[in-house]
Amino acid sequence: MRVTIYDVAKKAGVGIGTVSRVINKSPQISPKTRKKVLGIIKELNYQPYVMAQGLARKKTNTVACIVPFFTGYFYFELLNGVQQALSKHNYDLILYSVDLFDKKEDIFERTLQERRVDGVLLFSMTISDDYADKFVNKKMPIALVDGYHKSLDSITIENKKGAYLAAEHLIKMGHSKLGLINGNLGSIPARIRLKGFNDALAANDITPDEQHIFNVSSIDDPQILSNDGFNKLAGYYGMSKLLDLGENRPTGVFISSDIQAAGAMKVVNERGLKIPEDIAIVSFDGIELSEYLGLSTMKQPMFEMGALAVEHLIKKIEKRSNNGVFKKLFHPELVIRDTCGAKLQMEKILD
Amino acid sequence: MRVTIYDVAKKAGVGIGTVSRVINKSPQISPKTRKKVLGIIKELNYQPYVMAQGLARKKTNTVACIVPFFTGYFYFELLNGVQQALSKHNYDLILYSVDLFDKKEDIFERTLQERRVDGVLLFSMTISDDYADKFVNKKMPIALVDGYHKSLDSITIENKKGAYLAAEHLIKMGHSKLGLINGNLGSIPARIRLKGFNDALAANDITPDEQHIFNVSSIDDPQILSNDGFNKLAGYYGMSKLLDLGENRPTGVFISSDIQAAGAMKVVNERGLKIPEDIAIVSFDGIELSEYLGLSTMKQPMFEMGALAVEHLIKKIEKRSNNGVFKKLFHPELVIRDTCGAKLQMEKILD
DNA sequence: CAAAAATATGGAAGGGCTTCCATAAAAGAG
């Protein structure tokens, strides 16, 4: 039979309320009693039963993370930050992976109703006004990471500035025929990155060439469209299109995610072209993969974003935060590796 | 106020027991009543409250996954299989990441006592006899994935055979100076892979050269030692040592994990050597990264391993399984990409 | 030293569900 609070109370010769107060570190317990009860707890190896605590407190000490799992590594690093922050606060993490669109709403519905969790972390996904309202009305704390909704807390990255800096860097490297491989323009990051890209061109008096701008929206292959086009295949396909232009192809390409860049690099290699000599690349995200590939990329501080999201969410859960909508914007940082050509240029200068 | 089973019962004009039975798909409910109650449930948008269910049923419908998180991608793919299998059975996944050793035992203790979960999946970790007994005694189902304990269910990979095949492949490619970069020999996979490697050499009348065998155990840099040496840095360091041998270096190297291979490839490139021309590599694991790097590797069917682990665990949880200890051995499969030199050789032949 | 205030403790009620036992309704048998 399980050891309950009653067993502890009886053995310690106190009431169950007292035991409960000891467990919950209530200040209004005499040191003597506390010590006695703590002794018995250890002796019986008692541990409170979370389900019962949850029922009584109406609190689960658990947070849901909804992650578009299939996409890969980006979330892994975020998750790491999240996990560490949560365990510091003694919260558990329930992981929901979403692949299909309707599954997302399913999970929203469940988290709102079942009350299995005290709060929700939503990664890289959109949320309809409808559900946003539901979360607000039901007072279920939610934070979007790498996603945006006007009435919800969100932690995002300066996408526009990132794209701007990436393009600017390529321009500084001497490229004037600039390409862009983007995700689905239906997604906000894709739209904003396009804007940043265009701004950089404009600021440098470069007229964008429509041919050099690829976005996944024109395609209807579901594999290419998955995850809003932020996938390997889309990168492969996009780069093929650019290379098909022959001499007209761009010489420097900004690719809106590392994962797309991985695919893009593959085609470039397959066609016998050299990176960065023939085509220079700067991408976006800064996942670990970029390091292995030698990708020059705009790095997002993912670990920090995950950790901050947790800190903030817990504040809301524990009502230690005002009720305003919290928005935090992180800045991406240009990490120069091999694909942008900066190192190569530097070597030449030094020679 | 929350919608409870009482609200539904009242509105439907039935008793709470009836509502409960409808929810739990009890057969002994007349179709008429079922329909009526189901209607009200939808109308009130009622959903049972998991904490209360958990308390009453003494069941949580949740499984804990204990993962050595920091290491990386290997677990990501396993997790994917796990997650999908779990959600099919309507179980939730609580993720515990372990970095420090004592944290592991902490989590064991908690899962055993708090009863927050119905079962545990332990990835790539050892478990002491002591804790193994505790799990058995407390009847808490647990399955080890990529780990072994005699009295617990486990799902593992044929490490010896995998290493054997990898080495054999290199030998077939014409290499006779074979190197090995291994993890910490304190870990079982590292020991077994060493054995497989040696067996392959013996079977082909090659005397192993001590100099060509690197294992992390001789080092005391904590970074290199982390995760039993299955990390990038260890690979980098190990390969440096082999390359330091100059003309004496091995021409073909079996590296016991993809992640180490990534580090190893980096040094090889830095030193201006070519893969596979100067050094051929076959590694182990088959994580997604290996694809990007063009690594020839022994692929573990990770998704399947994760999924099977779940299926099995749930059977145990739901008592649908006999009580024997379940052991399943998966077979790794050689995936030929660029680093082993097989493709290159093939091209030469075709020319 | 008594009265008032502050502090510590006991335990009933309540949280939302499942389940068992008792009872009511329906079906079958004679």
Next chain:
DNA sequence: CTCTTTTATGGAAGCCCTTCCATATTTTTG
């Protein structure tokens, strides 16, 4: 149409906690 069996339903008790209210104990104050 009545009696027995089967099937369907109602609701109390129990799962293990927290919390509030009532009471007991200690400390402070005049």
